[in-house]
Amino acid sequence: MAAEMRLDMVRNNWVVIATDRAMRPHDFPVSRSGGPGIDSGQFCPFCEGNEAHTPREVTACRQDGGEANTPGWKVRIVPNKYSPFRLEGDLSCSELFTQSSCKTLGQHEVLVESPEHQAQLHRLPREHIKLILNMMRERYQALAADPRVKYIQIYKNRGLFAGASLAHSHSQILALPVVPRENQGISDYHRRTGSCLLCEMIAQEREEGLRVIREMDHFLLLCPYASRFSYESWVIPKRHTAHFGDLNREETDELAFIIRDYLSAVLDSLADPSYNIVINTAPVNVPTDSGYHWYMEVIPRLIVTAGVEYATGFYMNPVAPEIAADLFRRHLEQSGGQSEQTR
Amino acid sequence: MAAEMRLDMVRNNWVVIATDRAMRPHDFPVSRSGGPGIDSGQFCPFCEGNEAHTPREVTACRQDGGEANTPGWKVRIVPNKYSPFRLEGDLSCSELFTQSSCKTLGQHEVLVESPEHQAQLHRLPREHIKLILNMMRERYQALAADPRVKYIQIYKNRGLFAGASLAHSHSQILALPVVPRENQGISDYHRRTGSCLLCEMIAQEREEGLRVIREMDHFLLLCPYASRFSYESWVIPKRHTAHFGDLNREETDELAFIIRDYLSAVLDSLADPSYNIVINTAPVNVPTDSGYHWYMEVIPRLIVTAGVEYATGFYMNPVAPEIAADLFRRHLEQSGGQSEQTR
Numbered sequence: 001m002a003a004e005m006r007l008d009m010v011r012n013n014w015v016v017i018a019t020d021r022a023m024r025p026h027d028f029p030v031s032r033s034g035g036p037g038i039d040s041g042q043f044c045p046f047c048e049g050n051e052a053h054t055p056r057e058v059t060a061c062r063q064d065g066g067e068a069n070t071p072g073w074k075v076r077i078v079p080n081k082y083s084p085f086r087l088e089g090d091l092s093c094s095e096l097f098t099q100s101s102c103k104t105l106g107q108h109e110v111l112v113e114s115p116e117h118q119a120q121l122h123r124l125p126r127e128h129i130k131l132i133l134n135m136m137r138e139r140y141q142a143l144a145a146d147p148r149v150k151y152i153q154i155y156k157n158r159g160l161f162a163g164a165s166l167a168h169s170h171s172q173i174l175a176l177p178v179v180p181r182e183n184q185g186i187s188d189y190h191r192r193t194g195s196c197l198l199c200e201m202i203a204q205e206r207e208e209g210l211r212v213i214r215e216m217d218h219f220l221l222l223c224p225y226a227s228r229f230s231y232e233s234w235v236i237p238k239r240h241t242a243h244f245g246d247l248n249r250e251e252t253d254e255l256a257f258i259i260r261d262y263l264s265a266v267l268d269s270l271a272d273p274s275y276n277i278v279i280n281t282a283p284v285n286v287p288t289d290s291g292y293h294w295y296m297e298v299i300p301r302l303i304v305t306a307g308v309e310y311a312t313g314f315y316m317n318p319v320a321p322e323i324a325a326d327l328f329r330r331h332l333e334q335s336g337g338q339s340e341q342t343r
Numbered sequence: 344m345a346a347e348m349r350l351d352m353v354r355n356n357w358v359v360i361a362t363d364r365a366m367r368p369h370d371f372p373v374s375r376s377g378g379p380g381i382d383s384g385q386f387c388p389f390c391e392g393n394e395a396h397t398p399r400e401v402t403a404c405r406q407d408g409g410e411a412n413t414p415g416w417k418v419r420i421v422p423n424k425y426s427p428f429r430l431e432g433d434l435s436c437s438e439l440f441t442q443s444s445c446k447t448l449g450q451h452e453v454l455v456e457s458p459e460h461q462a463q464l465h466r467l468p469r470e471h472i473k474l475i476l477n478m479m480r481e482r483y484q485a486l487a488a489d490p491r492v493k494y495i496q497i498y499k500n501r502g503l504f505a506g507a508s509l510a511h512s513h514s515q516i517l518a519l520p521v522v523p524r525e526n527q528g529i530s531d532y533h534r535r536t537g538s539c540l541l542c543e544m545i546a547q548e549r550e551e552g553l554r555v556i557r558e559m560d561h562f563l564l565l566c567p568y569a570s571r572f573s574y575e576s577w578v579i580p581k582r583h584t585a586h587f588g589d590l591n592r593e594e595t596d597e598l599a600f601i602i603r604d605y606l607s608a609v610l611d612s613l614a615d616p617s618y619n620i621v622i623n624t625a626p627v628n629v630p631t632d633s634g635y636h637w638y639m640e641v642i643p644r645l646i647v648t649a650g651v652e653y654a655t656g657f658y659m660n661p662v663a664p665e666i667a668a669d670l671f672r673r674h675l676e677q678s679g680g681q682s683e684q685t686r
Contacts, residue, residue, distance in 0.1 A: 003447045004445065004446060005446070007444070012524055013524055084345065084347075096547075101347045101348060103348070155651050157649045157650050162647065174655075181656060182654065204440045280654060304506040306498075307498035307642075311622075
């Protein structure tokens with residue numbers, strides 16, 4: 001097998017990538033063992049009519065009015081019932097030799113994407129997806145205004161192999177009191193070179209074309225050079241902008257389009273796998289010229305992360321991003337006419 | 344739910360730990376969805392008699408003599424057929440703007456732990472486990488002698504949810520041409536304080552007693568303060584020693600005992616989950632006074648790593664290590680008489 005190690009400059013670690021062949025979707029053991037199948041038979045607290053079974057809502061979109069915590073909503077945000085994060089008091093920390101701890105100061109919210117149990121994000125009408133994105137952006141901005149919040153992670157787990165515990169389509173918003181070290185490579189690069197890593201990536205990928213899936217007015221879709229996960233792709237705003245909360249109206253429109261049409265193409269071409277979406281953004285309160293540049297990762301969960309990844313942080317990826325990009329390009333082309341019509 | 348954030352000082356990141364309750368083994372969705380079950384019906388290249396179906400062996404233990412690549416072995420090490428790592432030539436690297444890559448210079452070996460398909464590591468006789476550990480140590484030392492090798496990762500994946508693709512019990516040895524950043528917290532701590540993080544942890548944990556599972560002559564068994572995974576435990580040599588390759592005879596004897604009796608207790612008490620074992624060790628060629636201290640992690644795979652962990656590196660652990668340690672202590676006590684007899 002031909003392969004090479006590639007440096008993941010966002011995570012500051014190496015990825016081992018097979019460069020000459022690709023495991024096809026049905027070659028993956030996890031994919032064969034079941035897709036998003038989570039027991040849907042059990043009672044669902046996210047369904048319309050069951051509002052009393054969640055904590056009281058943070059906000060909801062009710063186009064026909066109606067009271068909070070009653071039916072009639074399109075998108076609903078509630079505190080995550082099982083999360084320990086609370087935005088109360090100050091961040092108290094303690095340290096004793098090798099043991100440092102802090103209070104779980106923060107906020108953890110669930111965005112229920114639809115009142116309907118069977119709905120799936122990429123099958124919702126584009127206007128509905130815009131509503132979801134607008135509410136995410138509003139919550140991002142509201143949480144970012146709290147000086148105790150240092151980082152906001154927006155993410156989605158879909159399916160058992162992506163860590164979801166409920167089938168009803170939802171995303172999560174987690175406001176944290178500390179900055180995770182995970183995307184530190186972006187600020188390291190900026191400190192070292194004075195440039196934005198993502199802007200440079202965009203320029204280089206556009207030049208080479210190999211890993212670009214599609215270039216749109218406001219976003220570039222690509223499979224990253226050092227993909228940690230097979231068939232991973234990134235949706236990067238072309239405008240240099242640090243925070244997800246800075247998403248503007250034109251970008252929201254286009255991102256809704258991408259989530260519907262591009263995410264459909266990904267999931268169709270991979271036989272409906274479990275997946276994560278994560279939004280990688282700047283720490284709250286860093287200026288836009290800090291070198292951060294937000295982007296969205298779409299991660300199909302085809303392989304179980306194994307011992308070597310946990311121990312070393314080295315991911316082993318049996319699918320070259322060039323091959324993944326080619327697959328997604330072809331799927332998008334096939335559905336292209338349809339997309340343009342509905343655009 | 345009461346919880347706190349704890350700093351994982353080895354990985355330099357935060358873990359969110361529920362402190363007042365524990366998910367019990369049968370509460371985990373993955374555990375309910377199947378344990379180590381990998382299709383055993385298919386042809387197994389690791390079984391005795393099938394030697395021709397692996398790459399030619401690196402070494403094997405044949406107590407009654409016999410030729411290489413024929414039956415009659417007890418433990419057998421072969422190159423990993425599907426790995427791209429080869430210990431040939433020099434490490435050639437290239438860099439072009441945001442893209443850095445290196446050749447997959449290294450060696451990736453599979454240690455087949457028994458000729459029998461149904462054997463499981465923790466059920467093997469203690470003498471057999473000693474044989475395995477001795478062969479691991481010998482391979483570690485042999486690979487470490489090559490100046491191109493910078494880090495050696497020994498690990499084991501058992502079961503579908505731990506990333507294993509074959510049911511036949513085996514471990515893996517991966518010699519890498521670069522040092523992963525994952526356990527960098529250990530050297531950071533040494534640079535900052537002049538002390539060994541693991542030695543200080545041992546002292547503090549022994550003092551507090553809360554997370555200690557058992558103290559033996561040469562090893563301390565504990566659930567780490569900032570456990571990333573539910574029911575994770577560490578086996579730490581009490582002697583300050585940087586490299587796994589420095590394991591001496593008395594330590595090997597005791598470690599074989601631990602693997603059999605302690606690992607059995609872990610797997611019994613968690614209803615036979617998938618698991619990883621990883622050996623965290625110093626980069627090759629760093630001196631023993633560098634502040635590194637090798638140890639073994641036992642990671643039951645009860646929860647699927649989700650979007651938030653991949654995005655932020657923050658692990659969410661619903662089981663306090665104090666509760667996990669208590670469970671393991673009780674299980675070891677129950678099987679204690681038996682263990683002492685066979686010791």
